[in-house]
Amino acid sequence: MSIHYPGLRDRTVIVTGGSRGIGAAIVEQFVLGGANVAIADVDAQGEKLAERWRVEGHDVRFYRCDVSSGESIRKLMEAVEQDYASVDVLVNNAGIFPRGDLQSTDEALWDRVIGINLKGVYLMCQAVSPLMIRQEKGVIINIGSMHSAKGEDNTMAYAVSKGGLITLTRNLAHALSKHRIRVNCVHPGWVASEGEVARWESMGSDMDKMQPAIQAIPLGRMQTGTDIAHTVVFLSSDFADQITGQMLAVDGGGSIRKPL
Numbered sequence: 001m002s003i004h005y006p007g008l009r010d011r012t013v014i015v016t017g018g019s020r021g022i023g024a025a026i027v028e029q030f031v032l033g034g035a036n037v038a039i040a041d042v043d044a045q046g047e048k049l050a051e052r053w054r055v056e057g058h059d060v061r062f063y064r065c066d067v068s069s070g071e072s073i074r075k076l077m078e079a080v081e082q083d084y085a086s087v088d089v090l091v092n093n094a095g096i097f098p099r100g101d102l103q104s105t106d107e108a109l110w111d112r113v114i115g116i117n118l119k120g121v122y123l124m125c126q127a128v129s130p131l132m133i134r135q136e137k138g139v140i141i142n143i144g145s146m147h148s149a150k151g152e153d154n155t156m157a158y159a160v161s162k163g164g165l166i167t168l169t170r171n172l173a174h175a176l177s178k179h180r181i182r183v184n185c186v187h188p189g190w191v192a193s194e195g196e197v198a199r200w201e202s203m204g205s206d207m208d209k210m211q212p213a214i215q216a217i218p219l220g221r222m223q224t225g226t227d228i229a230h231t232v233v234f235l236s237s238d239f240a241d242q243i244t245g246q247m248l249a250v251d252g253g254g255s256i257r258k259p260l
């Protein structure tokens with residue numbers, strides 16, 4: 001199967017956190033759109049994923065990279081530039097979502113969440129944007145969260161990290177517009193990704209126990225990684241050539257529902 005999104009065929013895309021979950025679904029949609037994809041992730045499962053796509057004739061490569069480390073990103077970019085020469089689209093998807101309120105969030109947890117979810121995005125944008133500036137065109141998509149706009153006690157550092165992404169998105173959208181680099185942010189609603197299911201399991205919960213919350217979603221279901229990926233690929237394509245600095249929630253109406 002292939003999907004036609006103008007401006008993506010044979011382009012090079014970096015997807016951070018592309019080894020599994022929402023990131024793997026984003027990789028799939030770019031591959032189906034004819035792009036070459038570099039997966040940047042700490043989880044070596046991405047190597048197997050890349051191999052599976054290569055067997056089917058697609059150019060997908062895995063690079064081990066910790067986005068919270070400038071040195072790791074420097075090595076990533078050295079390898080990606082050698083393999084592809086340019087980068088057209090950067091999807092900052094890597095993220096962690098451990099729970100913690102003000103008192104239970106210690107300094108180490110705060111640093112880890114902010115380091116991956118926010119500093120990692122700044123570092124990736126800083127590393128990739130010179131390549132985009134060189135070609136006077138590019139797209140950056142940041143994966144945010146509706147928690148950025150919610151006061152939920154036990155997502156303190158996470159919510160702040162995703163709130164920071166909104167500011168970063170707007171700031172960079174303006175700063176990079178003179179180079180025709182568009183920067184947008186996609187807020188997934190609720191996806192049963194590997195990371196989310198592991199979180200449920202750690203609290204002794206599962207899909208059945210989540211049903212009341214799922215049924216409260218106005219459009220009646222959780223989102224899939226593919227729901228999020230379709231929006232990411234649309235925003236990366238020439239269909240979205242005049243869209244920058246925007247936040248788009250893909251949440252089945254979760255953000256406009258009446259409180260439970």
Ligand SMILES: NC(=O)c1ccc[n+]([C@@H]2O[C@H](COP(=O)([O-])OP(=O)(O)OC[C@H]3O[C@@H](n4cnc5c(N)ncnc54)[C@H](O)[C@@H]3O)[C@@H](O)[C@H]2O)c1
Pocket residue numbers: 016017018019020021022023040041042043065066067068093094095096097116143144145146187188189190191192193194195196
């Ligand atoms: N699942 C949801 O309901 C949901 C909702 C809103 C936002 N999000 C956001 O979507 C993104 C993807 O989440 P997911 O649900 O697919 O989670 P996931 O845990 O299934 O996948 C996250 C991926 O990021 C990678 N990663 C983690 N730390 C990294 C690091 N330091 N460097 C490089 N890669 C790293 C992991 O190895 C993994 O492959 C995250 O930014 C998350 O905050 C998810």
